[in-house]
Each structure stands twice: as C-alpha cells, then as structure tokens.
Amino acid sequence: MRYLTFMLAGACFSLNALALTPGNEPIQPIEPVEVADPAKVELGKQLFFDPRLSRSGFISCNSCHNLSMGGSDNLTSSIGHNWQQGPINSPTVLNSSMNLAQFWDGRAADLKEQAAGPIANPGEMAFTHDLALDVLRSIPQYQQAFDRVYGKPQITLDEVTDAIAAFEETLVTPGSRFDLWLKGDAKALNDTELAGYRLFKEVGCTACHDGQAVGGNSFQKMGLVMPYATLNPTEGVAGLTGNDADRMKFKVPTLRNVELTYPYFHDGAYWELEEAVDVMARLQLGRELDKVQVEQITAFLKTLTGEQPSFALPILPPSTKATPRPKPFD
Amino acid sequence: MRYLTFMLAGACFSLNALALTPGNEPIQPIEPVEVADPAKVELGKQLFFDPRLSRSGFISCNSCHNLSMGGSDNLTSSIGHNWQQGPINSPTVLNSSMNLAQFWDGRAADLKEQAAGPIANPGEMAFTHDLALDVLRSIPQYQQAFDRVYGKPQITLDEVTDAIAAFEETLVTPGSRFDLWLKGDAKALNDTELAGYRLFKEVGCTACHDGQAVGGNSFQKMGLVMPYATLNPTEGVAGLTGNDADRMKFKVPTLRNVELTYPYFHDGAYWELEEAVDVMARLQLGRELDKVQVEQITAFLKTLTGEQPSFALPILPPSTKATPRPKPFD
Numbered sequence: 239m240r241y242l243t244f245m246l247a248g249a250c251f252s253l254n255a256l257a258l259t260p261g262n263e264p265i266q267p268i269e270p271v272e273v274a275d276p277a278k279v280e281l282g283k284q285l286f287f288d289p290r291l292s293r294s295g296f297i298s299c300n301s302c303h304n305l306s307m308g309g310s311d312n313l314t315s316s317i318g319h320n321w322q323q324g325p326i327n328s329p330t331v332l333n334s335s336m337n338l339a340q341f342w343d344g345r346a347a348d349l350k351e352q353a354a355g356p357i358a359n360p361g362e363m364a365f366t367h368d369l370a371l372d373v374l375r376s377i378p379q380y381q382q383a384f385d386r387v388y389g390k391p392q393i394t395l396d397e398v399t400d401a402i403a404a405f406e407e408t409l410v411t412p413g414s415r416f417d418l419w420l421k422g423d424a425k426a427l428n429d430t431e432l433a434g435y436r437l438f439k440e441v442g443c444t445a446c447h448d449g450q451a452v453g454g455n456s457f458q459k460m461g462l463v464m465p466y467a468t469l470n471p472t473e474g475v476a477g478l479t480g481n482d483a484d485r486m487k488f489k490v491p492t493l494r495n496v497e498l499t500y501p502y503f504h505d506g507a508y509w510e511l512e513e514a515v516d517v518m519a520r521l522q523l524g525r526e527l528d529k530v531q532v533e534q535i536t537a538f539l540k541t542l543t544g545e546q547p548s549f550a551l552p553i554l555p556p557s558t559k560a561t562p563r564p565k566p567f568d
Numbered sequence: 569m570r571y572l573t574f575m576l577a578g579a580c581f582s583l584n585a586l587a588l589t590p591g592n593e594p595i596q597p598i599e600p601v602e603v604a605d606p607a608k609v610e611l612g613k614q615l616f617f618d619p620r621l622s623r624s625g626f627i628s629c630n631s632c633h634n635l636s637m638g639g640s641d642n643l644t645s646s647i648g649h650n651w652q653q654g655p656i657n658s659p660t661v662l663n664s665s666m667n668l669a670q671f672w673d674g675r676a677a678d679l680k681e682q683a684a685g686p687i688a689n690p691g692e693m694a695f696t697h698d699l700a701l702d703v704l705r706s707i708p709q710y711q712q713a714f715d716r717v718y719g720k721p722q723i724t725l726d727e728v729t730d731a732i733a734a735f736e737e738t739l740v741t742p743g744s745r746f747d748l749w750l751k752g753d754a755k756a757l758n759d760t761e762l763a764g765y766r767l768f769k770e771v772g773c774t775a776c777h778d779g780q781a782v783g784g785n786s787f788q789k790m791g792l793v794m795p796y797a798t799l800n801p802t803e804g805v806a807g808l809t810g811n812d813a814d815r816m817k818f819k820v821p822t823l824r825n826v827e828l829t830y831p832y833f834h835d836g837a838y839w840e841l842e843e844a845v846d847v848m849a850r851l852q853l854g855r856e857l858d859k860v861q862v863e864q865i866t867a868f869l870k871t872l873t874g875e876q877p878s879f880a881l882p883i884l885p886p887s888t889k890a891t892p893r894p895k896p897f898d
Binding site: 308548551553554559564 | 839
C-alpha cells in the first residue's frame with residue numbers, strides 16, 4: 239500500500255500532498271527559545287546594537303547582521319571601517335546557535351568566540367578589545383548591568399562576548415510554514431511547495447541541508463561535481479589548515495529564512511534564489527533541474543521563512559567624560 | 569511677598585525649592601503624541617530603518633539619527649556614502665517636529681521636506697529619488713502598504729517623505745523629570761537642579777531655549793557677544809541667503825535629551841555638557857559662570873532627558889528580482 243501511494247504520488251499533485259507526511263523527515267522544526275537569563279539577554283542586545291564597540295562609533299554587530307533584514311546585510315560582501323570591502327558574504331545571525339561552528343570557515347568554535355572577532359578585525363569594526371572594554375567600563379549603566387549579570391568588579395571580554403552570544407541564542411525563527419507542516423498542519427504547504435520539498439530530498443539536497451537549521455552542521459567543498467567559478471579569492475577551511483584538500487571547503491549555510499538572506503554563497507555572487515538552486519544542483523549534485531523543478535524547490539525554500547525576532551529597539555546608555563571617543567576619520 | 573521670597577531664595581536652597589513653582593514658566597512640558605494614522609507611522613518607521621534608500625544599501629535614516637542613541641549619531645560630523653565626512657553635526661530627530669524649520673540652517677520648511685534631502689545628497693545616502701522609488705515599487709509589501717495608506721496606484725516621493733515625517737512626528741520624549749516638575753511634582757527635581765533652572769533663566773538662556781523643545785524656535789548668531797572659534801567652514805543661514813548678516817546664524821537646537829546628543833554645536837566640537845554651558849554663557853550672553861554655576865545648569869539640563877521612543881525594531885520586506893541592487897563599491 240505504501241508503495242502504491244508512492245507510485246501514485248509521481249503522477250498526481252493532490253495525491254502527493256496526501257502521500258507526504260511529516261513523520262521521520264530529515265528536517266526538524268525550530269522550537270521557540272526559552273530565555274534562561276533575561277538580564278543577560280537584554281545586556282547582550284544592547285551590546286549587539288552599540289556602535290561604540292567599533293573604532294568609528296558607527297558600526298555595530300547589527301550593521302552587518304541586520305535584524306531588520308534577516309540577520310544579514312543583503313550585500314555581496316560587507317562594508318567595514320573606512321568603507322573597506324569585506325572578503326566574504328555576511329552570514330545570517332538568525333539560528334546561528336545551531337551551527338556546528340561559526341564563520342564560513344568555522345574558525346570560531348561558537349557564538350561567544352565569534353563575537354570577539356569583528357570588534358578587533360581591522361577590516362570590520364577596527365577596534366581593540368582593550369578599548370572596547372574601556373568604553374563599557376566608563377559607562378555606569380553598563381557597569382551596573384554587568385555587575386547584575388556577572389557579579390564581578392570589572393567588565394571582561396569574556397563577559398562581553400558571553401552576553402552577545404546569549405542574545406544571539408534567542409535569535410531563532412520558529413513558526414515557518416514548513417514547520418507548521420512538519421507539526422501536522424497538512425494545509426500549511428501547497429502542492430507546488432510539497433513537490434519542491436520532495437524534489438529537495440530526492441535530488442539529494444538534504445544530504446547537507448538537514449536538521450533544524452536545514453544546514454549548518456557540516457563543512458563541504460563548494461564545487462563537488464563541477465568547480466565553482468568565482469572571482470573571490472577566499473579558500474575556505476584551507477585558509478586555516480593550509481591543507482589542499484580543504485580548498486573551497488565551507489560551512490554549509492542554514493537555509494532557514496533564505497528568502498531574506500540574499501545574495502547567496504560565500505562570495506554573494508547570486509542574488510536570485512532560483513539561480514542558487516540551479517547552481518547547487520549542478521555543482522554539488524551533478525543534476526540539471528528544469529525550470530519547473532527549480533521553481534518548485536524555490537517555492538519550498540520560501541516556506542522556511544520563520545517568525546523574525548521581535549523586540550524593542552534597545553536604548554543605549556550615554557557615554558561619559560571618561561569614555562574613549564570614536565575616531566571615524568583618523 | 570513675592571519679592572521677599574525671591575530675596576530669600578538667593579540665600580537658602582531649601583527655600584528656593586519652595587519659591588520656584590511650575591506655573592507660567594518659559595518651558596512647557598511635552599505631551600505624549602496621539603497617533604492619527606498607525607498604518608502610515610508603521611510604514612514611515614520601515615522607511616526610516618531601510619538602508620535600501622541609499623546607494624550602498626548600508627545607510628538608513630537611523631544610521632545618523634540613531635534612535636538607540638538619542639536620535640543622533642554621537643559623532644562630530646556624520647559618516648556618509650563611501651565614508652565621506654559630513655560637513656556638520658547630525659541634529660537629533662527627537663522632538664524635531666517642534667522645530668520652526670529643519671536642518672541647522674533651516675533650509676527645509678518641515679520634516680517632510682527634510683526627509684528628501686539626505687537620500688539624494690551625494691555626501692550622505694548618495695542615491696537618487698527615482699532609484700529610491702524604483703526600489704520601493706519593486707517590493708510588493710511596500711506597494712501594498714502605500715496602497716493602504718495613500719490609495720494611489722504608484723508610490724511617489726511625496727508619499728515616501730510624508731510617511732517618514734509621520735513616523736518622526738511620533739518621536740517625542742515626554743515624561744522627563746523636568747516635565748514632571750512642571751506638572752506639579754515638586755520632588756521631581758533636587759535643589760541643585762532647581763538652582764540650575766533658576767540660573768538658566770536668570771542669565772538669559774531662556775531667551776532662545778524656551779518652549780516645549782527648549783529651543784528650535786528661532787535662528788540666532790553663534791557667537792553673539794564674542795566670536796565662536798571653529799575650524800568648521802559652515803556659514804549657517806548665510807550659505808542660503810548670501811547675506812553677510814546671516815553669517816554663523818543657525819537654528820537654536822532643542823535642549824531636550826541634550827545629555828544624549830553629544831557632541832555639541834553645529835561643528836560637534838564640544839563633547840562635555842559643562843563645556844557647552846560655559847561656551848554658551850560667554851559667547852552668547854557675555855557671562856562668566858563659575859564651576860558651581862556650570863554644574864548646576866548642567867544638572868538641570870540632564871533633567872530634560874525624557875522617555876525615549878519605544879517600539880519593535882521594524883522587519884523589512886525582502887527585495888525582489890526587480891529591485892535595483894545596492895552599489896556600495898562602484
């Protein structure tokens with residue numbers, strides 16, 4: 239009987255919808271996050287939005303991981319201090335706690351380790367950790383908030399990155415239409431979207447794009463079957479290991495909210511989801527998809543857009559006489 | 569009896585507190601805003617936060633009028649497209665609806681006229697109005713929102729700036745301690761703050777800094793009694809009129825939330841409120857204030873910090889295939 243249903247499914251869309259059931263799928267729904275320490279999350283949110291963690295006083299975490307825009311900047315590569323062009327596309331911060339490691343090459347083990355990077359990167363926020371700490375220590379409201387959360391006399395980098403990571407861990411996006419379907423709402427997806435999901439599994443996308451985040455849990459070579467043509471010189475994991483086998487190996491990005499996180503791939507070279515689907519199928523799976531198939535998979539991918547984190551814009555405490563001043567132009 | 573109270577007031581702080589009563593003051597409290605058209609305000613909020621109104625896709629209204637930071641950027645002068653240094657200090661957007669005109673030189677009659685300026689200014693957002701409209705028209709959710717609010721077939725610049733202005737009109741800051749005092753809460757201010765307020769009136773600050781916004785309702789020459797020394801070449805109203813009498817004439821800024829809107833003056837040359845008070849007294853009023861007097865006025869000024877606008881960070885609708893792409897680096 240199961241076999242028969244499957245056979246019929248090949249011929250008829252409305253039967254397909256019946257044939258697909260959410261049990262035992264390679265993708266799991268995202269659950270709403272439970273906030274263990276609201277004071278820490280609130281502090282982390284302020285830090286995430288505070289441009290005083292940059293040399294210029296102009297760039298915050300939210301500049302390149304904009305929570306109004308899917309946790310990304312929707313640019314090919316990011317704009318850093320003094321309008322420097324970044325080397326790589328800014329990955330979304332949404333659901334990033336589900337990644338096996340952080341950055342495209344996985345060079346940070348977790349969100350806490352990641353958070354320290356851009357602050358001191360001369361091409362990004364171009365500050366120093368010491369100066370960032372001087373800024374925070376000079377502001378009584380920050381000092382009090384750190385005291386409340388960590389109970390130690392002096393703010394440390396470890397605490398700063400811990401608070402930012404705690405905020406970022408709340409940035410999950412449950413409630414997508416696909417998750418509603420996974421949880422048993424058969425009407426949450428239409429026939430095209432279901433056909434796209436079936437294809438997504440059938441052609442092998444779920445080999446890498448699986449789990450809660452629909453990705454983020456392995457490193458893979460970009461251009462497995464056919465090489466990826468790009469002008470971007472980034473070498474991926476090989477940049478860390480020096481190992482030739484790691485050339486063009488990158489962390490598989492999450493496909494959650496992929497509709498919002500254009501342009502695509504580590505080089506941000508593709509702006510349209512249809513193009514990205516086509517490229518992936520050819521280069522990673524050796525499959526030529528036709529137009530209808532690409533549209534079906536694209537339709538499925540758009541059902542992965544979840545509820546965006548909703549919170550009041552944080553109000554930042556003012557600087558004091560002791561606060562190091564921003565230096566945007568020198 | 570009134571005269572006697574005044575005489576006593578000079579000698580005794582606790583009697584001063586009794587002597588000052590909120591009636592008939594040169595400053596009026598800010599009232600909470602009543603939103604007439606929530607859909608328009610919500611649309612304007614999205615536009616205010618949308619960096620796609622800039623050529624780079626990186627700079628939004630909120631970049632330089634940051635609502636986490638008193639509606640300003642807390643920089644000497646702002647950072648524009650390609651990291652250009654702006655010519656003047658970014659004025660706060662908070663309570664800006666109370667200004668008699670917009671920009672330091674008043675060249676825009678109102679917020680609606682102002683909003684069009686930075687979008688097309690090559691040193692700021694460096695876009696064109698036509699391209700900004702192309703962006704918005706290419707995004708169905710924006711098109712629907714404009715349809716709902718304005719009921720016309722095509723989005724216009726007039727509608728864009730009208731919606732942004734409607735949002736900005738909600739950015740008022742009632743509930744400051746000074747306003748509580750004005751409304752009859754005698755304990756809202758301490759003796760130092762009240763002494764500062766009395767001095768503020770006595771030395772003549774309220775000649776220009778009065779009304780609901782404690783400023784914003786006249787143009788005055790910067791350096792009335794003694795010239796203002798600055799490296800900033802901006803000429804104020806004379807830049808518009810060519811009239812020598814208008815040299816260094818600027819709109820008097822609001823002092824509401826002045827604790828949050830450092831650095832001060834059109835050239836952003838002074839970072840500390842105490843310095844700004846001292847400079848103003850000497851240059852505008854020909855008065856040398858002693859340290860205690862400066863501290864008292866500063867203490868009063870800090871009571872003008874009101875409730876900051878609180879709202880959920882807007883979520884922006886994604887671009888489509890038809891959306892002109894950002895050009896940060898060409």
